[in-house]
Amino acid sequence: MPKDSATSQIGLNSLGFAKPPSETRVLVAMSGGVDSSVVAAMLAREGYDVVGVTLQLYDHGAALAKKGACCAGRDIHDARRVAEEMGFPHYVLDYENRFQEAVIDEFADAYLAGATPIPCIRCNERVKFRDLLETAKDLEADCMATGHYIQRMGGASAAELHRAADPARDQSYFLFSTTQEQLDYLRFPLGHLKSKDETRALAREFGLIVADKPDSQDICFVPNGSYAAVIEKLRPGAAEPGRIIHMDGRDLGEHRGVIHYTIGQRRGLGVGGGEPFYVVKLDADRREVIVGPKSALSRSLIPVREINWLGDVPFTDGPDGGWQVEVKVRSTRPPRPATIRPISETTAEVELLAAEEGISPGQACVFYDTDGSRVLGGGWIHKG
Template structure:
């Protein structure tokens, strides 16, 4: 019987490296692929933590040699520029806070790489994400949380659809991060204790403000910082340089802590308020994708996560016109931010998700 061919997206980190080793052990015909995404990532060679730096390519190649698989570097720079970097700059320019890792997963890894893998005759693409893929009794594919709650990455994968889920493998969803590093040691992988990548891979030194100033200075116009009543409290160098919930770096002296509560691009104002003003009762989301259901026909009860790393909150999701939804929270959520994703869960199963377009701020 012919082995099933799988392309493993190898970033040079411990997660993707162990994924390759596990699939070799399980009898797959494995091909390792490192994606060349951006010239900016070369700046990360020194600190070794960017997911696509030159040193990471070398790490991936070394691991491929150890586990006995071919390794290739594929050029996805044009796609990455259009789908990730251009989107990143455009979202900031309209006062939103983008999530480039979700965009990269969606368009580059789970569309672009899958297409390349199929051209190579592969049946699957595998990644080192901490999430699980299952099926219900009808055969519908489901996306579930990884068993390691601290590392669960299902939030960043809510855009997967039935056809893509059928061709993806995520073996690390069944492991904790501690177990991953222990297994990597067992397989003698040199990256077993390599630090996790923390940065946005194309933003040098994780300084998005410097990146905006260098790559899209036209979106930055000096203006006023105002309170919720419209009183001018200070001045800013550009609305996109601020984020919802931000407290530090406002340059305002006040008797009580102030937080960014709104980014008003129409009037070129940063709006600040007290701690209570940062909370939202509800939000509107668009660009939706459903996994566990075909579409939302009537309101449903879920738990909803409004940012990676945040806890879910109980919520009601109801359909609106034009393919949007309103999400109403049982308890107000802090720093609900347009441009970020809201993901809906039923227990450990991802129901679906979308992009936050507007938040309704809590009135205490």
Template sequence: MRILAAMSGGVDSAVAAARAVDAGHEVVGVHLALSRAGGTLRAGSRGCCTIEDAMDARRAADKLGMPFYVWDFSERFRDDVIDDFVSEYRAGRTPNPCMRCNEKIKFAALLERAVELGFDAVCTGHYATLVDGPDGLELHRASDSAKDQSYVLGVLTAEQLAHTYFPLGDTPSKALVRAEAAERGLTVAQKPDSHDICFIPDGDTRGWLAERVGAEQGEILDRSGAVIGRHDGAHAFTVGQRKGLQLGVPAADGKPRFVLEVRPVSNTVVVGPKEALATAEIAGERHSWAGRAPAESAFGCDVQIRAHSDPVPARATVADGWVTVVPDEPFDGVAPGQTAVLYDGTRVLGQFTIARTVSAVPANV
């Protein structure tokens, strides 16, 4: 096959590309330049997609003897990921930019161009596996549960899966990937994993958002509607947050309070006891299936609401364009804007963006 290897400059994508070469494929490396923000142009930036990363990717490609290119996707990244991130926070939701990047950039824009250029598949260093099932190609968890990235790939469609290649999915551990990189003489063997949001390299998400959304003082309310504090901008809060609330009125029971709801229209934040974070139902209408859609409109599944959270057994219902999920045991601290990924065992069924939540605890508690 002709393979386009997406090379981030990290160890995973470098080893994935190397394995594609070893498998006898015709491989071309490409690094995506996604951001033109100043902070991403200096060595030592804490995100990914820096100039330093591009240089690391080129060195890996040279070592593997493959052609290498840098493609500028910064405008599309700005439109589909950064602007989406800002608008979601402005609407009081908590988005996952990595999920949106996979959906709109790595497996949409990149894959579209790859197919146009005659490539059969895009290779990445994601930890996930593809399985030929009775109804077509299926997306499954990686063998290393600690590194499994199937959650952030839950946005992929059947057509996109047909043009993807995940060489690392069956690798038992990240340590083995690093050891393999060292044996191959790849300089990224011990390079630390990227962290933080790549377009906010200093990690100050609150300050970054304040510059774009604006900081306007508002009220902090308890569940009864009583004013118990003030804030400098609702965008700085997310459901489940405990620190930084600066409440002027202590709770009657003396226990800490957590953010339960962000209301952007009124610029208010609602707080309450930890028990009120329990969520009995979630629903969303922006959904997709990683393969064939479920045959039944109601079905049992496991649901994961964060990249590193445990899956929760639940019952899902699809009706009138919405997916509604009722867990066997309440979720803890779910925020609108998060992504819920549905599983059948290790198989990814699909995903939806959470638009509505129902608390398991009455408001008068």
């Protein structure tokens, strides 16, 4: 296993500690998928004192759970099997209440307010990299390792966060809220791999039962990607109908409930009028879905809050005119040139060099350096 480039000094083991692997305890967060299983097996093969932990995040018998979802019953079984085969201890921790309060409830409330939330980021921020990380310290682990595709590299004064070597697998958008303190403790052994095929090849080399297990595609507690069905279950009566209003004030008809729509949506609006209409705004308080032409989706100014900054100097001590960076406003889009103008340590206005469409409250705006590699942090897009 290549050494973490943040800790590849002479005399250090591959995880960056000046002692043998056998004396280095590492907690591995195991979801039951191939990625985290390979991390655990890799470190166990190297001789590290590995402790595997899988989180039970919700009631697997409830309607919200689904077969094949992250941390569902089958996944706990698979993680346990990997630990047995590789000869290290494995524990299942009940985090249902924490997950409900820190992730699911906010997801439901944000969706009802007309935002497009990303619960996976909140899960990393509030559950895995906060609560589980503290558990790792309680177990006297030297570090915690995960199967995320992102790289931890050495910097001038501290560890840096960089995009994965494989752009197709890069998960930096979902990890922007990782703090410097957390980054110092975390390890990401898969970030240097060039493709998922390499990961599966390692799984076969280790003889893992999950070598050919499909990747999870949806949010773990959202069956078949049906957000509206989950919201209706969590918040009965949430799908109240309302009006579809054109930007110019025309009433175009009735909608089935704001929770069924997202910014940028075109299909399924159920209104005519010749020109194609797109959802440009959601007004949950008035129960209105506002539509307009595609051109109305373009924005260049983005208000951002809850900023986590990983730069070398304080966020508010940037150059005159603002930070020149690249940003991602959707996980599937490449970084684009932008200027960040700090308002406070945790709020800013981001100006895109070229306007983009479909920017929605509740999504993340993630900051990168100008070559698009190093993650400088990010924040949450809000309505302003």
